[in-house]
Amino acid sequence: MKKTAQLALLEAxxxxxxxxLRYEKxxxxxxxxxxxxxxxxxxxxxxxxxxxxxxxxxxIGKINPPGLSAEVAxxxxxxxxxxxxxxxxx
Numbered sequence: 001m002k003k004t005a006q007l008a009l010l011e012a013x014x015x016x017x018x019x020x021l022r023y024e025k026x027x028x029x030x031x032x033x034x035x036x037x038x039x040x041x042x043x044x045x046x047x048x049x050x051x052x053x054x055x056x057x058x059x060i061g062k063i064n065p066p067g068l069s070a071e072v073a074x075x076x077x078x079x080x081x082x083x084x085x086x087x088x089x090x
Contacts, residue, residue: 010056017065030055
């Protein structure tokens with residue numbers, strides 16, 4: 001599956017679980033947060049597509065919502081276990 005299609009699936013999964021998704025510029029990778037009553041996922045817009053995929057996969061893996069499709073679960077597993085970004089303490 002192409003990386004753009006994987007990104008679209010992860011974006012849809014984030015949105016269907018009640019999170020707003022924002023691409024912003026700055027000196028950060030991204031993550032999830034609460035802004036007043038809203039749940040927001042922020043991703044650095046200047047990251048390469050692999051970085052965007054990793055950030056969204058990390059957030060979805062962290063919140064662990066029920067009912068993920070097999071495709072989304074597969075993308076998350078492959079991104080988090082690929083070693084592309086190394087192990088980080090979160």
